[in-house]
Amino acid sequence: MQANLPLADELAALTARIADLLLTHETVDEAVSALAQALKEAIPGTLGAGASLMDTRGRRTSTASTDATILQADQLQYGLGQGPCLTAWAQQATVTVADTRTDHRWPAWSRAIAELPLRSVISTPLSTPDGAIGALKVYSAIPDGFDSKAIRLIELLARPAALMLANAQARDTAQRLSDGLIGALGARDAVGTATGIVMERLHVNRDQALSTLIGAARRRERPLHQLALDIISGGEV
Template sequence: MMMDLPLAQELAVLTARLADLLLTRESAAEAVQSLAQAAMEAVPHASGGGATLIDERGRETSTGATDEVVLEADRLQYDVGQGPCLSAWAEERTQVITDIATETRWPLWTQPAAVIGLRSAMSTPLTAGGTTIGAMKVYSNTPGTFTERDARLLEMLARPAAVMLANVQARDAAERASQRMSQAIADRDAIRMATGIMMEREHLDPEEALSRIMSLSRLEKRALRDIAQEIVAGRPVL
């Protein structure tokens, strides 16, 4: 079914805003927080919004929320292992709750969610490249808030959002790998320099010098690189 023109225009505006919000963020955590705000602003009458990145085991890795109530609602889902967000991720389809007070699904979640004032909810999966990486959701303190049109809009907004988030995640992963490699090179160079210093200072061969540094590391229960850096900085070794 073709979406109506006003919805198409609204989606275009929201997607452009998403691109500005997500692609300029330095980390996935910041991008998820921005997406939470965008979700709430996109759906009329939503009192709060959220977004969550979930790993392949169903564990939360990063969460964004517009307020403490949304954050608590999401925390409850991961504590009890059930709820609309987790089901949207696992079943790869939108979950809508018309009235949390009478909803029979996810009883371990709906009861405490009602206590904190939530009455309706809607969650849709974030899928990029055939992989569901999380879910975005909106909540309301009024029952029967969300319409079929709201669900369509959230679903269509989730598609570009997921791709953008996946790109931010990939960038984060590449940066972490680069940092680990740089640190590994720095550690190797420090150990090599410390070994050379020990060889000259104590008249040792390379194996003996390295063994001495390793013994200090074990004795002091500290990382080998830390001992090496101290030796390079002039630490006396008895």
């Protein structure tokens, strides 16, 4: 990213790049990782960056960091239940830390990262019309490592990124539901086929055959659809 671009032009170029990254990755985890790397490259003064998606109770559902130091700082936040990222998510507002060694808002976290080369932080929520779904964060190795332009840039980037990630989450959820439905339909078909086989073998009606299958599954402590597949393959009831 060229540092001499006006903010509007810089934002437009970076938003287009992030849109391309998020829309071309197949999974949410891949998209989050791409977003973290793009932030590191885009925000001047950044030592490392991270992106996290969270559920309504503040538990991470997907997270990515550009290097081990950032990963450690983020894991400490979630392990301790405090830190700028969690605060940005909970308050749905940008949080800035001028110097981690003199900021006392999260004492346990500040002590835990004291030996890490992280001195200043920006964390901003990934906000959608339905609420915050996570947070972005960038770290600098020096106090006051970010200027007002960097803060404004990450805030503006978070808006389209949040919407694209929310769409990616919805797409992943729909795919899982679809896969589950296919699996359920397959299991139902297998049980139906096996029931017909038992009817023919034992000369019983459908209800009796199904009861026989259910009883056999219980005795063998096996899922009904797995027993049905065995019978279709020639196994005994």
